[in-house]
Amino acid sequence: MPPSNPVPTALDRTRSSLGYLFSGLRWLAAVLAAGVVALLGWTGTGLHRLGAAVAALRGPVVRVVRGPLAALVLGRRAAVSVILAGVAPVLAVLTAGLVATTVGYHPLERWLVGTWTGTAPRVAVFVGAALLVGLAAAGAVARAGLVPTGVLVAAPVFGVAVTRYGTTVSTYGGERVVSLPEAVAIAAGVAAVGSVAVVVVGYPLGAATRRAVRIVRAERGERNVE
Secondary structure: OOOOOHHHHHHHHHHHHHHHHHHHHHHHHHHHHHHHHHHHHHHHHHHHHHHHHHHHHHHHHHHHHHHHHHHHHHOOOHHHHHHHHHHHHHHHHHHHHHHHHOOOHHHHHHHHHHHHHOOOOOHHHHHHHHHHHHHHHHHHHOOOOHHHHHHHHHHHHHHHHHHHOOOEEEEOOEEEEOOHHHHHHHHHHHHHHHHHHHHHHHHHHHHHHHHHHHHHHHHHHHHHHO
16 A cells, blocks of 8 residues: 655645635734724714814813913013012022021021921021012912912022022032032022922912902992992
């Protein structure tokens, strides 16, 4: 009996496997095509609906951004905002000169640390913090907006922190003198963080005070009319 040849059997099996593979690929391509067509149809409808929604909301959003939001951020009175922005550099210079000619940076730093930790509280630190909150409240009363009020509050904080310039500080590499760029950069960061914290506290306080005063005046006016 002649030996059987396995080649035709292997070819038949390979042809059968390729047939199954091509059938599966055709089915997958058909499913993908149907999905793409459905997705394109859904995407077109979704984009149309999204465009209609954006067009419907555009007017109210623009009015809010240009109206109450702009007034909250930049202020209702442009003249007051400009005045505060102009006063801020002067206030920073005055504060820096006062600290440099009286207390000095390092003693003031020890005051701040001692007051914060409670180990050596200083009345002057609490008075300074109260004055900063008062500046933020005054900005709200004058309707100057968050940005001008923040700039006004940041000015004295920057003036205090920039007095670090020219002082000697200890680092891991030894003692060194603080350069002007380093002092300005650190003072700007401290002023930014400090002004945000103070405005968060002082601005709502000033807005509430302005509202309370307006209510009291309205009630007095009604009593006078009666």
